[in-house]
Amino acid sequence: MKKIINAPKDVVEQMMNGMAHAHSNLVHRVGNSRVMARNYKGAGKVGIISGGGSGHEPTHAGFVGKGMLSAAIFGDVFTSPTPDQVYEAIKAADQGAGVFMVIKNYTGDVLNFEMAKEMAEADGIEVEYTITKDDVSGGESTYSDGRRGVAGTVFMHKILGYHAELGASLSDLKDIAEKVNPNLATMGLALAPATVPEQGKPGFQLGENEIELGIGIHGEPGYEKASLMPSKDIAKVIFDKLNAYLKLQKDEKIVVMVNGMGSTPLMEQYVFINDVFNLLNGVGVHVAHSYVGDYMTAIEMAGLSLTFFRLANETWLQALQAPVETIAW
Amino acid sequence: MKKIINAPKDVVEQMMNGMAHAHSNLVHRVGNSRVMARNYKGAGKVGIISGGGSGHEPTHAGFVGKGMLSAAIFGDVFTSPTPDQVYEAIKAADQGAGVFMVIKNYTGDVLNFEMAKEMAEADGIEVEYTITKDDVSGGESTYSDGRRGVAGTVFMHKILGYHAELGASLSDLKDIAEKVNPNLATMGLALAPATVPEQGKPGFQLGENEIELGIGIHGEPGYEKASLMPSKDIAKVIFDKLNAYLKLQKDEKIVVMVNGMGSTPLMEQYVFINDVFNLLNGVGVHVAHSYVGDYMTAIEMAGLSLTFFRLANETWLQALQAPVETIAW
Amino acid sequence: MLNLTSTQRWMEHFFEEILTHKEHLSDLDNPIGDGDHGINMARGVEATKEALATKDITSINELFKTIAMTLLSKVGGAAGPLYGSVFLAFAKASLDLESLSKEQVITLFEEGQTALMSRGKAGVGEKTMVDVWVPFTAQFKKGAVRLEDVDGFVEATKPLKATKGRAAYLGERSIGHVDPGSYSSGLLFKTFLTLELF
Amino acid sequence: MLNLTSTQRWMEHFFEEILTHKEHLSDLDNPIGDGDHGINMARGVEATKEALATKDITSINELFKTIAMTLLSKVGGAAGPLYGSVFLAFAKASLDLESLSKEQVITLFEEGQTALMSRGKAGVGEKTMVDVWVPFTAQFKKGAVRLEDVDGFVEATKPLKATKGRAAYLGERSIGHVDPGSYSSGLLFKTFLTLELF
């Protein structure tokens, strides 16, 4: 394992401190908790929080700031944060109007956030949440927990943050989230695995010429190994999965995100989105806005994910494009 | 070589097209040249152009837009662009007040940009330029070409873009550039090399436990191999080199940039900047602003560079912080 | 009869077994999860040992509560709230009791199992630790359980296709691997059996 | 005497040699540069061959000018403007000439060398192609040059420490490697010598 770190067990602490130092104009660490909160208070507004394991940077703390998240929780690397830490974030985010939690659909995340909600409610803080499940790589889900929450969650952060800033209530936000959720579809693939520092070795193995289709964001293997193929063929495989779920219509408008998994050069991400545009043009779908870059990573995994976000509601584009004051949006 | 591309020879073309599609609100490709220009014209203002080999994304096109660069030239991967393409950029950028070129100090870049300047002048377009040389890894330079231009160049783009937008003349910009140049100091290191697609194999070899100190941004080897060390020791090695050049004074203000070389997770970059802050605190130097992320990469090289920018002039911080409309700033 | 001393011995032994098998637990989590189950559990166990060392534990209830709270705040992942809920249920089931009879230990395990299942919402056959809890508790209620039986329950998760937890995302590919949480629960039961109390 | 036909033969042979040694040229550039010299030169040569194929070349001047302009717009890097300038100088030196005598070929090489050195500002001993140009031109002026002599000039760049071009950033570590641009210039001279004109 070759990493610029000091000791594996100190990575999350030191990363948080580095981030707090580097962006002290925007965010601060709450005491020595695992919570990064925005400096801007947003008095009287609903706080939005999100979190999960560390290793997905810039998710989640990169999206903390005015117009987006109020606070983010850092679990250990690829490990859901504990309820007490989520509860710290709830307290930091609460400005009297309650707190809305964005949870990615992983058993650990759901369980820990739910326990935190119970703790906060015992203290009289109102808490609502949504569970994102945008990973459609598995096709029709055969497992009872449903699809994973992956990069599409970033759009959820942005849209909820926009509405919270405008004064939306907890139940407004819950409504919006439930409308956004079914319009998000993502699928990813990996060319090389990631190594959790405390583990010291990669989460899976891939041959010289192998790729892993349908990976999540935790170094877990995907649904299938395949041979390396040209970008345009990868684009087609993913496009078909997203389309099977969204059933895109001619002339409709979507937002596209190509998300690097951590060590994928922008060069490859742009070559890839070029192929995606070719496919979308082929079926007459319009791209209202696109995002390219590392938004939700899996440490240094090589690969990318593609998210299509159907603009079923007119305000969503505006919500995405509105300016924010964050590290990474 | 495992990359998401179609064919090595098509990478630059397809990357440019992908970028132009994805960010059509901000930039456009000039015909089928190797030039990406901003949509915003800036009539009557000096145009700023920059360019070099491809493979440094988001540099250079990521910084094209209102308030920063007017146009960027894409050479082949890690290869200086040709004079005719630089000349295309000059023509695209010229709004009647002449064009200012930011050249990183590499023989090829300097030669090609100089030839383009001669071509433009023959057509009556006034052209000025600056050559950035911020890489201080070599210590006192023993070679007559001087130090390389690396990530500090991004600050040059931003500061010149700010002043050009305010209406600075070619000679004003030349003045500013010459004042900025000696206050930029950068040094980088690599944990793993990059592979140029058309080459198909890495630019250098590193053992399981080896790092390369003083690397540039083209996959060229650095000044020395060393054993992998903890982040804080790497920070010290680089800090000492930068300080030997800048001779930082207690209580002075600098701007800091940690720049990922392409496949370095933000996790490592933030752990590293935490160590840099500790060293700066130790000598009583204040950080007025910091930047962390992939600004000037070497395709998928693993490693990072650290830039210190001495704020010798009060307007520079303002120039850096002013909003722009670009893909990547 | 399970009293404070033997419960402490049980827990200490369980903790040691987790630490001994830390790497193995992560290795099991690698092919069908994210390879951190050993790390997560070890982190929780280290913190719990520390918490217990600085505290004068005077009852079984207090012991289980301390374990529960520490695991909850240290383990994270799926295992944190699941084991946290289990030990909270153990604490509840041993409230005001100085020692537990076989009947009471059966209740203890049943309450743990109920907490586990209502927190995680997994049933039998979904390839989670539930698949060790349910047969163990049932057989313990019926009579004796041998160490090899527990090994058998753990091994029996191998052919299952996961439909809960992270492994579920692998679908068919989850088949053929032992479930890591089942292995760690197996350690809990095996260290209990080595007390040879009943 | 160098006429259009023999110049064309020279250039065709030079192009073939560049393509044959494409990989070797890049390999030489790897340890002390960025490993692209072969790729750069081959790209320029391919484009030049295409440009020449679609054009009816009627003079040496036109031949060199076409080569110059194509290399300039296709090679990039340091080599592009350097070879571009060299061939522009060749074109100038052969303007209005139907063939070149030995004296005129000497002038051709001298003008090329001057253009190279004023574009790149490198002197002798800086480990660039200048270190092949200068001894070659000098010896050719004095009399005959053998193929082995050219190999010797190229090899002689090995012990030099680079102070110009990308290799200069390596300092001491540039010692012990042949300079790639010197190797490609060596090919230019060796293909000239195989014409056996003088």
Ligand SMILES: Nc1ncnc2c1ncn2[C@@H]1O[C@H](COP(=O)(O)OP(=O)(O)O)[C@@H](O)[C@H]1O
């Ligand atoms: N819904 C559930 N009910 C019961 N046990 C579960 C459930 N989901 C996961 N588990 C157990 O948790 C184990 C994984 O724990 P761990 O690796 O620590 O957490 P994570 O999956 O968050 O990385 C699995 O092996 C499984 O036994």
Ligand SMILES: Nc1ncnc2c1ncn2[C@@H]1O[C@H](COP(=O)(O)OP(=O)(O)O)[C@@H](O)[C@H]1O
């Ligand atoms: N200033 C210079 N003068 C003459 N030749 C030079 C100079 N700088 C570099 N060269 C030559 O250019 C060669 C490198 O060419 P190439 O690899 O194509 O370009 P780049 O260095 O831009 O990648 C070197 O081997 C050297 O011979």
Ligand SMILES: [Mg+2]
């Ligand atoms: Mg985990």
Ligand SMILES: [Mg+2]
């Ligand atoms: Mg080059």
Ligand SMILES: [Mg+2]
């Ligand atoms: Mg796990």
Ligand SMILES: [Mg+2]
């Ligand atoms: Mg080169």
